Amino acid sequence: MTVGFVMLVDAALERAAQVARHWAESGCPVVIHVDAEVTKRSYDAFRRDLADLETLEFVETRRRCEWGSWDSVAATMDGAEMMLDAFPDVRHVYLATGACLPLRPVAELQTHLAGRPHTDFIESATVESVDWSKGGFDRERFTFRSPLSSRKQGSLFDRVVRLQRRSGRTRQVPEGLVPHRGSPWWCLTRSTLSALLQDPRRREYEDFFRSVQAPDQSYFQTLVRKYAWRVESRSLTLSKLDYQGRSQTFYDDHLQLLRRSDCFVARKIWPLAERLYSNLLSNDPGVTQNAEPDPGKIDRLFNQAIERRTRGRPGLYMQSRFPLQKRENGESSGSYSVFEGFDDLFDDFEAWLSKTTGNRVHGHLYGPGCAEFAGGEAIFNGGLSDSAAIRDYNPCAFLRNLVWNTRGERQCFMFGPSDNQDITDFIAGDRNAQISVITGTWAIRLFRQKEAPEAVRKEAARLQRIEQEHVRILGADWAKARIRIWPLAEFIEAPMDNLQCILDEIGPRGARRLTEAPRLTDLTGFGRFLQELKNEGMAIHLAGEFSVGRDPTPIVPDSPRRLVVK
Amino acid sequence: MSATSTYRLMLKRHGYQLRAWRRGRDLTPVTNRTQAIRPQDVLAFTTLRNERVRLPYFLDYYRAQGIGHFLMVDNASDDGSRDYLAEQPDVSLWTTPASYRGARFGVDWLNRLQHRYGHGHWTLVVDADEFFVYPYCDTRPIQALTGWLETCGMRSFSAMLIDMYPRGPVDAEPYSEGQNPFEIASWFDNGNYFISRNPEFHNLWIQGGPRARVFFPDKPGAAPSLNKIPLVKWRRDYVYLQSTHMLLPRALNVTYDDQGGEMTSGALLHAKFLSTLARKAAGDVQRKAYSGQGRENRANDTQLRNRPVLWTRWSEKYINWRQLEILGLMSKGNWA
CATH class of the missing domain: 3.90.550 (Spore Coat Polysaccharide Biosynthesis Protein SpsA; Chain A)
Incomplete structure (x- = not known):
């Protein structure tokens, strides 16, 4: 047989x-x-x-x-x-x-x-x-x-x-x-x-x-x-x-x-x-x-x-994987956080964030001069150049590359109305993005620059228009990112609470309690400044309601007060 | 796709074929051993000028990969390249003194040769400084790849160009004959490529890498294209349009998945940045041969005089194809 x-x-x-x-x-x-x-x-x-x-x-x-x-x-x-x-x-x-x-x-x-x-x-x-x-x-x-x-x-x-x-x-x-x-x-x-x-x-x-x-x-x-x-x-x-x-x-x-x-x-x-x-x-x-x-x-x-x-590797764009927009599951390969307005409101915010979260914190990656990589590097992970021209040639690819090159490590970067706005659609639709916005903080920068009122008003109008458009897109029904938006006045009401809820999302659940607060920039006279802008004929709405006499005192001045948020 | 655009592309394709036929008449055979080509052979097509020192390693590399026959055009070399190639038993050689630029950087010549000898074969079009890498290339010969592509019904295979460079100044360590160029130029950029899709021909347009970073920081649009489709199951009605960046019919250019999956792809390691480059770039600028892509070469030339260092602390050192796969520069796709 x-x-x-x-x-x-x-x-x-x-x-x-x-x-x-x-x-x-x-x-x-x-x-x-x-x-x-x-x-x-x-x-x-x-x-x-x-x-x-x-x-x-x-x-x-x-x-x-x-x-x-x-x-x-x-x-x-x-x-x-x-x-x-x-x-x-x-x-x-x-x-x-x-x-x-x-x-x-x-x-x-x-x-x-x-x-x-x-x-x-x-x-x-x-x-x-x-x-x-x-x-x-x-x-x-x-x-x-x-x-x-x-x-x-x-x-x-x-x-x-x-x-x-x-x-x-x-x-x-x-x-x-x-x-x-x-x-x-x-x-x-x-x-x-x-x-x-x-x-x-x-x-x-x-x-x-x-x-x-x-x-x-x-x-x-x-x-x-x-x-x-x-x-x-x-x-x-x-x-x-x-x-x-x-x-x-x-x-x-x-x-x-x-x-x-x-x-x-x-x-x-x-x-x-x-x-x-x-x-x-x-x-x-x-x-x-x-x-x-x-x-x-x-x-x-x-x-x-x-x-x-x-399925391929999510977030990877290469010679044999090039998903058409909206088709793929999440646009980038890993989580990242975008902070808008925080560096205007807090002094040395990047250093504080980096120290608190242990993540890589970049400056304005889409800034007009160059891509401000963490530590001021001219070349970053994967050979990314800080040249603004290269970055602006394909702004979304720049971000996707950055996130892909640093997979396993969350990237944080600053963003604002002076930066290249071309990535707004992309980050809004990317469910890996965490976007936190304090609107109207560009006014703080103008306030500090102390330029001629006419120039300030023009610049304020420009920035506000850009930010308004940006915020409108973030509010679109197709947006998939985790988005938080506060008008400046509202954020200042409880800055530590607001920061805490952003950081909770970044870090392991409940692992971190903020023990050291970032230093709020000196806003003495800011309410007056806003009022004067209004007097010039400008309608400021993104910053929220600031009364003239209200100069928020820095929440945590240099005193090493422990801040416990329950 | 409308009927008119189909028709327009067809006319274009015929135009390029006619052009290839005309330029092809400039070619004089030196040794024609194409009789020896067997039906299953994978054929390599190359145009070159003054590459004598590179040739031994080039031929050995591709012989080991399983290339059956080399069809080469020598564009008036004066360094002995021609005599060397004429002696090789698996090389068929043509020569021409005509203008490289006039033949659209050799594309017309090779289109002509592919039309004549490539029909029905898998053809690999590479320069003397391009080294083809594909998934499993360390354990499987190229016939395994072409056979697999065929069972999947694929006719073309993408392999992006990766510029390799040495640690120090480009010309610091001299390259000697027979040496693996990647012993010297062993570094590359792994994550600074940007891609867009060409709406007319449907190919991807890839730029970036060290050349964009160092030579074109202010005008990245002028940086050289890195997308290549060098391996094609050739039919006589196909044509390459621009180097091996794209082809007609344009269905051949769709070597990528647009639904989120990954198709199989490889890489061409580019051993351009070696000690041999300085002499060559100067010669090319003198001859103005490249002036279409002259931007790039003039930039190279100026930069090379400053002995550039392309290396940064973020550069990756080349190990093997698996590394390129993990970095996301190429993909195994569903080939296991």
């Missing part, structure tokens, strides 16, 4: 011959179906090459087996029939291809099967229970006709499906069958296979499956449930699919991974992977050196690859 291999071969004939010879010489009968696409010359050479093997037969009717077509199922059945007739001592039939490679000595497979003489190894799950198929429309695969290939005639295929869905014309699954799907690579017992091949209703089933999508993944998988004595729903062949349902290829560098597989055969193998063939195609356990099985490791590798292809 032994296992026989039915091989579907379509390319890389030398490798297929090598594997077929290995199996045949290890005492396993082999039946080979060669695709009709293979030229007569290569086919003849292939047959000649294997002519010396007695337990190796060829299926004479060569079909054109497009991947997932009915013909590949028909070819499989031809091969299986031949196997059962020609080799009566075959108890299990293993379906393989020319791109398969045994991972373990044949003896191990035989022992495994001999211990389970009545078990069919085939991945077979009800259609309802899995989203196994890619592009899945699951049950519809069975109830709709699909005479077309979804891959080759994509749009036409979609149209046919849509048409059927709309017309409601579905068809009945043959009585007694429950649709199942699974990996196309199986190993079935003689009794199951012959029952399947000799079923009086075989014609009826074939007619049905002929127009089912991907019959190679459903025909045997469904029918096996009718005859099998015991189904072990797993494939003995390691085969990973990519996100479009194509088989992944194994290369030389996968050798260690393959040694840890719990499967007996892998597909598909790159034909030029010499190291894999020379290390695994052997019946000597010393050569194959199989290690403790760890199939999870293989799963992880390929799942990560799919994840990388379909």
Whole structure:
């Protein structure tokens, strides 16, 4: 009693011959179906090459087996029939291809099967229970006709499906069958296979499956449930699919991974992977050196690859990932904080913030002169230049680069109406951004500059207009950033409370209590200054209501008072 | 896309093909070994001038990667490049004294050769100072990549240019024949590239890196393009438009995912900033060969006289492709 291999071969004939010879010489009968696409010359050479093997037969009717077509199922059945007739001592039939490679000595497979003489190894799950198929429309695969290939005639295929869905014309699954799907690579017992091949209703089933999508993944998988004595729903062949349902290829560098597989055969193998063939195609356990099985490791590798292809690394913009605006999940790769107006209101705010939070605190990154990197550096992480021209050439890319280059570390920077405003839309729509704004603080700077009233009024009007526009965008309904806006007068009411709630969001929850307050800039005479601006004819509304006589005293002057906010 | 714009692009493509055909007549074969090209070979196409000292390492690098045949155009070298290449068994060589600029920096010549010999092959278009890196290039030959791209139905592969530079002044350490240039120029900028999408040809336009930072701090728009699509399953109706930055038909330029996923991509390590550069840049400016991209070269020339140091303390030292992948400069995509 032994296992026989039915091989579907379509390319890389030398490798297929090598594997077929290995199996045949290890005492396993082999039946080979060669695709009709293979030229007569290569086919003849292939047959000649294997002519010396007695337990190796060829299926004479060569079909054109497009991947997932009915013909590949028909070819499989031809091969299986031949196997059962020609080799009566075959108890299990293993379906393989020319791109398969045994991972373990044949003896191990035989022992495994001999211990389970009545078990069919085939991945077979009800259609309802899995989203196994890619592009899945699951049950519809069975109830709709699909005479077309979804891959080759994509749009036409979609149209046919849509048409059927709309017309409601579905068809009945043959009585007694429950649709199942699974990996196309199986190993079935003689009794199951012959029952399947000799079923009086075989014609009826074939007619049905002929127009089912991907019959190679459903025909045997469904029918096996009718005859099998015991189904072990797993494939003995390691085969990973990519996100479009194509088989992944194994290369030389996968050798260690393959040694840890719990499967007996892998597909598909790159034909030029010499190291894999020379290390695994052997019946000597010393050569194959199989290690403790760890199939999870293989799963992880390929799942990560799919994840990388379909979701990518959030916030990364590069040559092969360039998400259109609004499509992707969050615009930048990590959290950052924008502080607007704080450096006008507090003296030395950046140093204080850096000390309190331990984060990297930049000055006005979008300032008119240059990008003010923390510590006044001319070049920053990743080779970012402080040149305003380079930054303004693509302001959003500048910020995304900065956040990407420093991933794992929150960046904080100052912003204000004198800065380049082009990033407003971007930061407002970025859910990684935390934006805290004290409006009207530009007036403090003007107040300190003590310039001619006319110039001050003009500048104030300009800044207020810019800030107003900025605040309007921050308030848009599509804004995703965490945004807090206080008019100056309101912020000053309880500066420490307000700061605390910003910092709570930045730092670990509840970890920090502000013990040292930043120093409020001296605002003596500021109320008067605002009033004079108003007297000049300017309407100031962003700063809030400041009464003339109200000169807020610095909350925490130099005295080292401990401030506890409950 | 409207019918008129399709038509306009088609006319444009034919125009470039005609141009390639005309400029192609300037090429004289030195050794034509294209008979030896096998159907599955990946072909490399290169234009060069006076690169003798670089050639041995260049050829060995790509032979090891699995390139089957090199098709090269020698633009009137006088340093022995031609004789050296003529002796190589896997090189087919053409020569021309015609203007490099007139042939749009060699693109016309190579378009012509690709049209003639590249049809049905994967073709890699690289300069003598560009070294192709792709995911798993340390364990898998280039045929693994092209085979995989083919099963995925992809016809073109993007590899952005990464300028490599030495630690000290560019010309401090002399480059000697056969040496790996990245033993000297082993540093690069990892996070200062800016990208926009070209609405007409749908390619990404990438600028930045050390050249933008050092030579163009005031006019970054003039900084050189770094986006490249050097590897294409060629068909005779394809054309490169500008160096290997973009192609027609423009579907070939869409080597990126715009839904948030990452497609597979590689890099071209650019070993330009070596001791060989100073002499070359001066020569080029004299010949005014480059004056289309002259801004860049004049800038280079002026700067080079000041013996610039491109290195900063934020520079990354090159290790391997995995490092570039982690830094986000290239991607494995779903190739595992």
